[in-house]
Amino acid sequence: MNLTILGCYAATPRSMTNPTAQVLEIKNRMFLIDCGEGTQVQLRKNKLRFSKINHIFISHLHGDHFFGLIGLISTFSLLNRHNDLHVYGPKGIKEIILLQLKLSNSWTGYNLYFHELTSNEPEIIFEDDRVTVTTIPLQHRVYTNGFLFKEKPNDRKLNIDVVREYGIETCYYQKIKSGYDIILDDGRTIPNEALTFDPPAPKSYAFCSDTMYNEAILPIINNVDVLYHESTFLETEAHLCERTMHTTAKQAATIAKQANAKKLILGHFSTRYGNTDKFKEEATTIFNNVVLADDGKVFELDK
Amino acid sequence: MNLTILGCYAATPRSMTNPTAQVLEIKNRMFLIDCGEGTQVQLRKNKLRFSKINHIFISHLHGDHFFGLIGLISTFSLLNRHNDLHVYGPKGIKEIILLQLKLSNSWTGYNLYFHELTSNEPEIIFEDDRVTVTTIPLQHRVYTNGFLFKEKPNDRKLNIDVVREYGIETCYYQKIKSGYDIILDDGRTIPNEALTFDPPAPKSYAFCSDTMYNEAILPIINNVDVLYHESTFLETEAHLCERTMHTTAKQAATIAKQANAKKLILGHFSTRYGNTDKFKEEATTIFNNVVLADDGKVFELDK
Numbered sequence: 001m002n003l004t005i006l007g008c009y010a011a012t013p014r015s016m017t018n019p020t021a022q023v024l025e026i027k028n029r030m031f032l033i034d035c036g037e038g039t040q041v042q043l044r045k046n047k048l049r050f051s052k053i054n055h056i057f058i059s060h061l062h063g064d065h066f067f068g069l070i071g072l073i074s075t076f077s078l079l080n081r082h083n084d085l086h087v088y089g090p091k092g093i094k095e096i097i098l099l100q101l102k103l104s105n106s107w108t109g110y111n112l113y114f115h116e117l118t119s120n121e122p123e124i125i126f127e128d129d130r131v132t133v134t135t136i137p138l139q140h141r142v143y144t145n146g147f148l149f150k151e152k153p154n155d156r157k158l159n160i161d162v163v164r165e166y167g168i169e170t171c172y173y174q175k176i177k178s179g180y181d182i183i184l185d186d187g188r189t190i191p192n193e194a195l196t197f198d199p200p201a202p203k204s205y206a207f208c209s210d211t212m213y214n215e216a217i218l219p220i221i222n223n224v225d226v227l228y229h230e231s232t233f234l235e236t237e238a239h240l241c242e243r244t245m246h247t248t249a250k251q252a253a254t255i256a257k258q259a260n261a262k263k264l265i266l267g268h269f270s271t272r273y274g275n276t277d278k279f280k281e282e283a284t285t286i287f288n289n290v291v292l293a294d295d296g297k298v299f300e301l302d303k
Numbered sequence: 304m305n306l307t308i309l310g311c312y313a314a315t316p317r318s319m320t321n322p323t324a325q326v327l328e329i330k331n332r333m334f335l336i337d338c339g340e341g342t343q344v345q346l347r348k349n350k351l352r353f354s355k356i357n358h359i360f361i362s363h364l365h366g367d368h369f370f371g372l373i374g375l376i377s378t379f380s381l382l383n384r385h386n387d388l389h390v391y392g393p394k395g396i397k398e399i400i401l402l403q404l405k406l407s408n409s410w411t412g413y414n415l416y417f418h419e420l421t422s423n424e425p426e427i428i429f430e431d432d433r434v435t436v437t438t439i440p441l442q443h444r445v446y447t448n449g450f451l452f453k454e455k456p457n458d459r460k461l462n463i464d465v466v467r468e469y470g471i472e473t474c475y476y477q478k479i480k481s482g483y484d485i486i487l488d489d490g491r492t493i494p495n496e497a498l499t500f501d502p503p504a505p506k507s508y509a510f511c512s513d514t515m516y517n518e519a520i521l522p523i524i525n526n527v528d529v530l531y532h533e534s535t536f537l538e539t540e541a542h543l544c545e546r547t548m549h550t551t552a553k554q555a556a557t558i559a560k561q562a563n564a565k566k567l568i569l570g571h572f573s574t575r576y577g578n579t580d581k582f583k584e585e586a587t588t589i590f591n592n593v594v595l596a597d598d599g600k601v602f603e604l605d606k
Contacts, residue, residue: 015347015348037374041317061406063374071370074370075314099395100364142408
């Protein structure tokens with residue numbers, strides 16, 4: 001599970017910093033989360049293959065989270081994309097994109113599906129044989145969702161020495177990896193746990209941006225492996241949180257601690273701050289395992 | 304009259320090249336022409352003051368010419384802009400921008416005026432005491448205009464030695480500069496040409512992108528000082544011009560020659576070409592004074 005930060009700064013794109021966008025690679029799927037202006041250039045700079053992105057999740061309709069989407073969708077067309085593209089985001093996103101495609105007389109040459117979100121309850125919005133994606137309703141100035149990405153349980157690992165000792169044929173291996181016991185030709189039942197090791201635990205990643213401090217998300221992200229939580233402000237600007245509906249580093253760390261997260265990645269830094277060291281400093285007073293996002297940074301989340 | 308090229312490449316933004324946007328500084332006005340994705344970052348990189356831009360001209364609704372507009376309009380808001388902003392562009396541009404402002408619940412704190420264009424005839428769309436802007440109807444896959452920026456005639460220059468010799472008082476200077484003769488106290492009439500020198504001729508700049516080869520624009524841009532004309536292709540790709548409705552470097556040079564332009568700037572290069580030298584080479588076979596646009600290049604057009 002790799003996470004590439006394409007942009008992690010609030011508000012406006014600048015010469016050296018980019019608005020929110022990130023790519024989660026999980027179980028050989030590549031998910032794009034948010035798509036601020038310039039995301040397609042950031043994808044190029046980070047050498048991520050456009051064609052591997054089939055699912056885009058947009059948290060909310062503030063510009064620093066979606067103004068790059070129409071450009072990316074258009075570029076997919078120019079690159080002669082054929083794969084279906086699925087966009088998940090707040091109601092209205094379809095109208096915004098289709099209006100621009102219509103007026104530029106540039107319909108896509110691939111199927112473009114919109115999954116518009118309106119619920120204020122968590123819901124599974126994507127599921128295949130390897131991954132589920134669940135919304136995390138957030139509290140912000142407009143309708144906003146975070147997203148919880150969860151691997152499905154892995155196959156059990158074959159204890160190949162034992163399996164061969166019993167002379168079990170290869171065609172049964174998948175059945176054993178799926179957790180079944182095996183009945184040998186002589187009638188003996190060999191319990192699955194004798195033939196397999198525990199698989200690596202399925203991993204999970206929660207993206208929570210933008211939001212004010214909100215304990216209502218705790219049951220959804222409980223025990224998450226990695227939590228990306230916005231921390232627009234330091235404590236010195238805590239008074240701005242209520243009006244802008246954003247979070248401080250310390251508040252984000254409090255959420256991570258209460259959710260029993262294993263790791264906290266801070267991002268969505270206000271561009272008012274010269275450097276981001278203080279965010280880690282403040283968060284670490286509450287929660288131990290804090291790292292800072294930065295544009296171009298890749299987190300190998302399995303390690 | 305300065306022209307700063309923020310972007311001059313066709314189709315998609317890339318790591319090192321930007322889609323169309325340029326800033327024309329003329330008679331202390333600053334006009335933004337087209338606004339591809341990433342234009343606001345290019346403005347920052349080129350240290351152009353956001354607050355001096357009050358008029359934005361959009362040629363057509365293909366993404367590489369306007370996807371950066373909504374981001375720039377939003378950033379103006381975040382920067383607490385108060386000045387009115389005027390946007391000139393094809394019908395539909397207002398709907399695109401307002402829909403996004405509405406859905407992000409982010410109305411601007413400044414007055415935003417849209418001047419939607421629908422005419423297929425040239426028309427004056429901006430005029431003040433120093434400059435006029437006239438549309439240049441172009442032929443492209445969607446409704447497209449170029450723009451002709453013309454300085455108004457300058458004041459005549461005082462021949463200060465002669466003026467003083469006649470003992471003319473300062474309060475008459477502006478009248479003289481405006482071209483009037485002067486009647487002295489003794490009744491003698493001094494003709495204006497005895498009191499003044501010819502002023503520098505008013506300059507003009509024509510922006511023509513995107514378009515196929517189109518001689519219908521010649522009367523509008525006749526004798527223009529500087530012509531920026533798209534040259535998406537080299538002659539090797541001339542066969543693509545009809546379908547895509549673009550121009551080769553040689554065709555652009557032919558337009559410049561026929562219009563009796565003084566200088567030709569080529570731009571809107573297809574990203575298929577490794578470098579742009581060949582564009583100049585091909586154009587120069589037809590027209591002498593050819594220069595190539597490049598992102599970040601500043602042309603001092605008075606010189």
